[in-house]
Every structure is written in structure tokens, then in C-alpha cells.
Amino acid sequence: MATPDLMDFETALELFEPVLGFEVHVELNTKTKMFSAAPNSFGREPNTDLAPVDLGLPGSMPVVNEQAIRYSISLGLALGCSIAPSSRFARKNYFYPDLGKNYQISQYDEPIAFEGSVEVELGDGSIVTIPIERAHMEEDAGKLTHVGGSTGRIQGASSSLVDYNRAGVPLVEIVTKPIFGAEHRAPELAAAYVRTIRDIVIALGISDAKMERGNLRCDANVSIRPRGQEKLGTRTETKNVNSMRSVERAVKYEIQRQAAILAAGGTITQETRNWHEETGRTSPGRPKSDADDYRYFPEPDLLPVVPAPELIEELRAALPEPPAVRRRRLKAEWGFTDLEFQDVANGGILAEVEATIAAGASPAAARKWWTGEIARLANAAEREASDLVSPADVAALQALVDAGTLTDKLARQVLEGVIAGEGTPQQVVDARGLAVVSDDGALIAAIDEALLAQPDVLAKIRDGKVQAAGAIIGAVMKAMRGQADAARVRELILERAAAQ
Amino acid sequence: MSGLIGLTAAELATKLASGEVSSVEATRAHLDRIAEVDAEVHAFLHVSDHALEVAADIDRRRAAGEALGVLAGVPLAIKDVLVTTDMPSTSGSRILEGYLSPFDATVVARSRAAGLVPLGNTNMDEFAMGSSTEHSAYGPTHNPWDLDRIPGGSGGGSAAAVAAFEAPLALGSDTGGSIRQPAHVTGTVGVKPTYGAVSRYGAIALASSLDQIGPVTRTVLDAGLLHDVIGGHDHNDSTSLTDLWPSFAEAAREGATGDVLKGLRIGVVRQLPDSGFQPGVSASFHAALAEMAAHGAEIVEVDAPHFEYGVAAYYLILPAEASSNLAKFDSVRFGMRVPVDGTVEDVMSATRDAGFGPEVKRRIILGTYALSAGYYDAYYGSAQKVRTLIQRDFDAAFAQVDVIATPTAPTTAFRLGEKIDDPLQMYLNDVTTIPANLAGVPGISIPSGLSADDALPVGIQFLAPVREDARLYRVGAALEALLVDSWGAPLLAKAPVLGGTR
Amino acid sequence: MSEFTPELVRHLGVLSRIRLSDEEVERLTGELDAIVDNIAKVSEVATADVPATSHPVPLQNVFRPDVVGDTLTAEQALQNAPDSDGVRFRVTAILGEEQ
Ligand SMILES: [Mg+2]
Ligand SMILES: [Zn+2]
Helix, strand or coil, X not given: CCCCCCCCHXXXXXXXXXXXXXXXXXXXXXCECCCCCCECCCCCCCCCCECHHHHCCCCCCCCEEHHHHHHHHHHHHXXXXXXXXXXXXXXXXXXXXXXXXXXXXXXXXXXXXXEEEEEEECCCCCEEEEEEEEEEEEECCCEEEEECCHHHCCCCCCEEEEECCCCCXXXXXXXXXXXXXXXXXXXXXXXXXXXXXXXXXXXXXXXCCCHHHCCEEEEEEEEEEECCCCCCCCCEEEEXXXXXXXXXHHHHHHHHHHHHHHHCCCCCCCEEEEEECCCCEEEECCCCCCCCCCCCEECCCCCCECXXXXXXXXXXXXXXXXXXXXXXXXXXXXXXXXHHHHHHHHCCCHHHHHHHHHCCCCHHHHHHHHHCHHHHHHHHHCCCHHHHCCHHHHHHHHHHHHCCCCCHXXXXXXXXXXXXXXXXXXXXXXXXXXXXXXXXXHHHHHHHHHHHHCHHHHHHHHCCCXXXXXXXXXXXXXXXXXXXXXXXXXXXXXXXXXXX | CCCXXXXXXXXXXHHHHHCCCCHHHHHXXXXXXXXXXXXXXXXXXXXXXXXXHHHHHHHHHHHCCCCCCCCCCCEEEEECCECCCCCCCCCCCHHHCCCCCCCCCXXXXXXXXXXXXXXXXXXXXXXHCCCCCCCCCXXXXXXXXXXXXXXXXXXHHHHHXXXXXXXXXXXXXXCCCCCHHHHHHHCCEEEECCCCXXXXXXXXXXXXXXXXXXXXXXXXXXXXHHHHHHECCCXXXXXXXXXXXXXXXXXXXXXXXXXXXXXXXXXEECXXXXXXXXXXXXXXXXXXXXXXXXXXXXXXXXXXXXXXXXXXXXXXXXXXXXXXXXXXXXXXXXXXXXXXXXXXXXXXXXXXXXXXXXXXXXXXXXXXXXXXXXXXXXXXXXXXXXXXXXXXXXXXXXXXXXXXXXXXXXXXXXXXXXXXXXXXXXXXXXXXXXXXXHHCCCEEEEEEEECCCCCCEEEEEEECCCCCHXXXXXXXXXXXXXXXXXXXXXXXXXXXXXXCCC | CCCCCHHHHHHHHHHCCCCCCHHHHHHXXXXXXXXXXXXXXHHHHCCCCCCCCCCCCCCCCCEECCCCCCCECHHHHHCCCCCEXXXXXXXXXXXXXXX
């Protein structure tokens, strides 16, 4: 059989205790790369944002980006970590075509930040403390496109194309210690942890944090052990799970998969696994024959990072409030009920709602958009709400509603246009001609025509049966392709009926 | 040697500045010399197509009254380890055949900016791994003193080019002696600056924590002039020192007066006994010391108990770093590709098998081993500790003396092929030069004379504390002046005639 | 004697992506054994109290401001490529057929 059976989740939890661990890679939004002055960009033409070192050209050398150091220290502090008095870079040696030098400059035995913890809030409002082992700096790799196989998969491909634009983008890798006691909330905790890291880096302003773009990537380590057993089970590492919902699903899947294997007397293979969004399954990852021997050694082209205590204190003083404190503050500021606030917080859209309010929308309107229409569309598209539309656009959309330019219904159409990439709300309004028709002349013409076409209705209205106006409203709205304010149409119908 | 090619760079620069000679004339004279003798010497892998154009441009700018650098118009040979935008750079390897860099090495860019005229790229052991230039993928270079003998390595091409008067100046790189040892066997001058004194940006890395770029010349003053051009901070090299350096040409001129020898304390390492050297080599060494002592220097024996671990530490650190530095040659972005059937891993492995020579493979395998899980502490980790111990030896010695002197290498030029099948023997050649690279201190090799046993050149090496490169130019120039005076002519005047035009 | 075996040399060849012939493996096993015997003596003096030196001249905090500088043109980036589709580097299949 290709895939093992899954054990029912509740049964799995009765028999086994899950132990989690996470490695989250955060791409920093510096202007330039970690070790070169090439732009740190996204979506540009392949192989155009490169300096010699990003391609590993002969004679090229790395030079550390100071801003990346500051961002890394800030992130370390926000994770409650100690900042190493001296840290250094190391080479992680392995061959892969997306690595320009066939080693990744990373940190090994001396990471910049270590030993911290972060508080994660679950849906029921309970707080779980996640122990952080370390946060270290490293560089991203290039991007491979697989050609000649099915659906761009590496399996069956006949060749691969390499774009090194992403090579050298600064990363911070955050590694947790083993997380015990999550129990049946393990999947939820996984998503909540990633959401918290995302909230932190957004609050710090050090990453664009778009999971869809790979700004934030989570490797989820899952192992289970039989109830009462001391020894940890063999773990699997599911790589590059790129949305919060997927992290949640992947962790749940792995618990169920591993439980089924163990219950059937099998053993778990220590391996990396790939997450498949479409099928909701994981599969064995690419074989990494060198994985056991990266031959780390101190990067001789770079020097130790010894942050001045004053710098650390300066960055500490500038830290945004911790997520839990921030949540309490925002809830009070916005005047949301517990339920309303949890909707926002658990939807992973706290930062979006906050930014939308900052851009001018009322808290109620911001919440309504993000937990309503946007969440619905995100769900349908199986994407993160935050990836669909920017807070600035949502605020602009609401401003058009407030100004009477758009009805709620029209606004939803405009939102779809914005998500489809047609531009800002105003641009969509202009391009699609969606604004409310506020020109009474056009409305009156349509009303007169409708009244003329339905003399019986006109008679009823004249007789004081005002509710009969509904039929005319319908006809007028149809003629105006929905772009009219129904209340105004009703007013005008009554006027015109009386006048005829 | 007569005519334009016989001039030192300093002399040529004076004639260029006065207008007595044009850069085109000087450049053409050297191109003619290359055409005449390089078939025998094989110092060059590539001769520039642009040299005369560049020279003409310098002449034009000079005629227009532009203020030019001291060495403007003087030809320069460039070791093939340095990338250049107008010539292929291969580091002596088949795997990089035809490689054209989109950028210039910093030392090349600075040389161009100073008006030097690149003549071509010089031969070297593949990826600078070797002491004989026999490991070049493009055939060996021959020692101008005896064409059957090695010119040293890895920078045998640069040393032979200046020794054969094919270029007045050359650039070299020194990871364990690759500038100094070729100078020793070719009767020329070579300087390994303090680690970080000269930018490594654009030098195809062998062992990043050991590599240094430096001048290869016929006189100490010429080395100082070139060092002044290429040295100083470069923000593209993180290990580049930010120090403001004195003029090394000035230091050489000052040293030539001989005043520096009065009261100079010269250390001789007890752990490098005469028994470790060819008799003619140690005789020449002691004669040079005696000459200096006669002019006021004091010879002091110093201890360096950990020097004997230097070769071992070096042959762990170098292969380890090299195994990583050379991983980039994988057939994906540049260089050779052997398109075998199979996966990208098969293509990479076949390419690296075909593209690397035996010495390179040997060191990559050795370095991969030294860094492997389970061996790191015993090998690489221990070697880095030996580095500390050797630095301490230097610190203790330099507390007693101003410079340390050693013969530059244990023997004179050996015959081509003599040691090629015995890597261990080959490695032991570097016993005197390696400690400087491990500790980062500067070193210079200047000719001390001919060995009585085989009439081949011998070099004396001086070492100074980190950042005291100027001291080496003073001391080197002082001894050079005394010796040239006693010989009546530079040592190279005794070299055999090449090409029949002396 | 050190522990070099043909199997170890072959494994190191895989790690370093060099396809070694049986002949090469045989030769390297002997050579490396002799070399490692010789250089293993570093551990004699490398005691726990001696710190390691990875940079011969100590420096720290060498940074670059976060300012965009010169970049390669796409043409320069690809000028030495053994194979490309015109904008990206091309390599042969990463996985073998059985995978
Ligand atoms: Mg990881
Ligand atoms: Zn990582």
C-alpha cells in the first residue's frame, strides 16, 4: 500500500503522547542580501539580483549585512533569548544545485541568540510557553524549477532550472526545544506557534512574513511515544510547510500516521518528509545522503560578531510589546467582545486588522472585512487571508463604502477585483465602473421607464400601497446593474409616482 | 641583462616618468622577450591581447599631463589565481579553462588604476596546491637557472617570469610559501604580507585563513613599490585590515642605507637546525647572517618549539578549507561540465573527477576527511590549536628579537619530476615558510647567493611581527645592498643566458 | 597507523563529489594513510587548555551597511554557464529514475 493507514486522532492520543519541535525560517526584509550588496527582492527576472558571491563566483567573498545583525538581535530578544557575547558564522557543506558555493553560510556552535521562550495563546485563551533553543543567522538558497516531469515536481523531472535571486537572502532560523504536553492541542499549538512568530516579526518590522512567498517557512518535527514511556520516539521532520493551516494539518497527519505504524508493530524512520497541500499527506523527502555529515567549520572569510552591550540594550528598549500584552491592549482599545477578539486573533489576522484600523477603518469595519468576506475568500482559495489583500486596500475599500461610493454588495465585488490583481479599490471601481449611481437624472429616467412598463404597479403605489414599490426597485436596480443606492431609488419612486 | 627588460621596475618607472622611454616601448620589449623565451620557460598561461593598447593609453595620458602613479606604464605579470575581466583565469586548473570573470580582483583593479600594464597570466600549481608548478594542468614552468629544474610553487610562473626578464613585476599568492619559495629557487624577491594587509578579493581561494597576495620582483625596492599599489583596506574582503600602512618603497630606500642593521636583533630558530638543510643552503644562510653581523646586527638564538607541528597543522587546515572552497566547481554556474548520463550528482562527480588533477583530489579528499563528523576535533580542531601555539612561539621570539631569519627552503631547485610521486616529501618543502601563514606574520625572501654545492640560487627569509611589514623591507633592502655590492651585480646576472640575447 | 580503507576513501569521494576510479581509490588509500599518520601528531600538543585560532589576525564586527550596490547583469551572471535556458542555469535531473 502506498500510504499507511491513519489512526483516528482521538485514539492516537489515548495511546501515544506527541512531542513537537519546530524550525522556523524567517526571511529578513533588509534592502540587501546577507553577504552581498545585491537587492533582497522578490519576483524579479531570474538571475538579475546577483553579486558575485551569490553565484559563488571564483574570487568572490562575503561581507555581513549590519542591518541583518541588528534584526537578528532584535528577534532574539523578542524570543526572550540571551544574545551571545560572541557568535560566529560557519560553513555547512553539502552539494545541491541551488547553493551557489555548495556550502551554506550559517551558524553552528555559536549562534547569535540562544535559550529563550515565547508565549503562545490557544483558541480557548490558554497560554502555552514554547522553549526556544536558539535563533541563528544564515543565507537562503536559490530556486529550482523542475522541467519535464509532472506538475513541476522534482520526481520524474528531466532537468532543473536554477534562479539564484533568492540565494543569499538573510534568514533567521528559530529552533525550539522539544515541546511536551501539547496533547490533543498539538495541531492547534503548531499553528498558534507559527502565528505567534509571525506576529512577532511583523511587530518588529523585520520580515514581510508572507508565508505564501516563503518569507516564513516552518519545518515541523513530530514524534510520539507510548503513554508511560520515558524514551522519546523517533521523529520525522516535515519540511517547508508554508501556511498556518498546513502546519496544523501536517502535525495532525503525522501523529495519526505514526500512531498507525506503531500500533501495527512497525517502526518510524527518522527522515525528512514533504507536505502535500492537495492531498493533505506527507511523503518521504528527498534522500539526503550527506545529511549526517555537513562538515561544519568556522567560516574563514568572516569574523566573529561581538555586539556591544549598548547596542543590545538599545535594541531591547526598542522592542515592541510582547504578543500577549499586545493582545490584551488591542482587545481593550478596539472594544471587542471575547468572542470577536478570538475570531481575529485565532484567524492569524491580528496584524492585518491592526494595520487596517491604523489606515483609517473603524475597528468594527476592519474586523467585519477580515473575519467575514476576506476569510471566506481565503478559505475558498485555500490561502492565507493575509496573502490575499493588504490592510491599506481594505481600509481604502471601507472608506469608499463610508463615502457612499460603494454599497456593501459593490464593495464585495471590488474586493474580488483587488484580490484578482486589478489594482487598488479605486482603480477597480474606475476600471469596472462599479460606483453607486448618484446621478438622480439617470435614476429618474430608469424609474419613469419602469413605471411606464408596469402601470398596474404605478396604480397601486398611487393608491398608497407603498410596498408595491419593491417591484419597481428591482427593475431599476437591474437596469442600473446594481450600482444604485436602493434607499434613494425608493425615495425617488414615491416622488415620481406622485408626480405622474 | 641589458636593454629595457634588464631594468628594475623602479628604474623603468623613472625613465617612463621622464619621457625617455614610452610604455609602449617597455611593454613591447617585454612581449618580445616573452615571445623569445617563454616557449622554454613556460611562465605564462595567457599573454594579454590588450597590453599595447593599455600602454598606449598610459603614454597618451602622460603626454596630456595627467598625474599618474609611480609605476604607471610598467608591465605586470599576474598569477592565474587572480581573476581579471580581460583575460581568462583558471588557477592552473582544467576545470576553469576559459573562465572569464565579470569582475577584477582588487589587486588587479588597483594595479590598473595605478597605470600598470597587465602582460598576461602566469602559470601555477593547480589551485595553488604545490611547491613546484608541476601540478599545473597546463604543463610545468621551467626554472630559468636550469630548465630541467622546478621554479618553485605554487607561483613558479610569476617567479620565473621576473627571473627570465619577461616581466619586471608580478603578483603572487602565498598560502604556505608560494611566493617566497619560488623566489628562493629563482634568485628573486618575494613578499608575503601580513594576513589582511592585501585584499584577497578576486583571488581564487585555496585556504582562506592562510592565503595572502603579494609582490614578486627582482629587487626589494620594486616589491615595496608594488606593495604600495596593491595594499590597504578593501571593504570587499572582511578580513582586510583597516590599518594605514607606511610606504614600503620608502622603507626599502631607507633600509638600503644600511643603518637599520646597527643593533638589529636577528633571531635564528633553534628548532630549525642546519642538519635540516642542504649544506649549500645553510652555508649561504650563515654567510648572509655573518655579513649582517659584520654591519652591526646581533644574531640571537630563539626557541620555536611548535614549528615542528606547523607542517602537520598546515596539511590539515589547508585541505579542510580547500575542500570547501573548491566545492563551487560543480559544473552548474561556470567551468567544465562532463555531461554523463545520470543525475546532477553524477555529472558533478564526473566533472570534478575529470577537471581536477591528482594533487587537488588528494587534498580535497584529505580535507573532507579532516572535517568529517568524528574527526573534526582530533584533526581540524587540533590544527587550529597548533596555530595558537605557533603564534605564541612567535610572540615569545619577537619579545627578544626584531626579525627572525631562516633559509627560505630546505633545498635549492630540485629536478622536475623528482618529487612528484611523493606528496609527503613535497609537503616537507614548506617547513620554513608555513609558520608565517599559520600565524599571519609577514615574510620576505631575498637572494642570499648561490649554493656552493650546485650553483643554484638560495634565498634567505625574514619574518617580522604582524603589521611590521615595513621592517622586512628595511632589513631586506639592507642585506640586498650589501650582497649586490659584494657580488658586483645582482645575483640574476649569474643566471645562464636564455634566448641568446643577453 | 591510521584507519584509511578503500571504503572510507570511496565515501569521502561521494561526500566531495569526485568520482574515483578503483585505481584512484587504491592509490589514495595508501597515500592518505601515510599522510595522516604524519599529520595526526597535531593532537599531541593540542591540549584542552589551548584555544583554537581560526583567524590569524583577530578582527571582529566587520559589517557592510545595508545599501544596494553593484550587481551583475543577467548576461554576466550566465556568461560562463555550461548550460542555460537563456535566463536560468540548467542542470540535469536531480533525482534518479528509481526515486
Ligand atoms: Mg534546519
Ligand atoms: Zn536553516
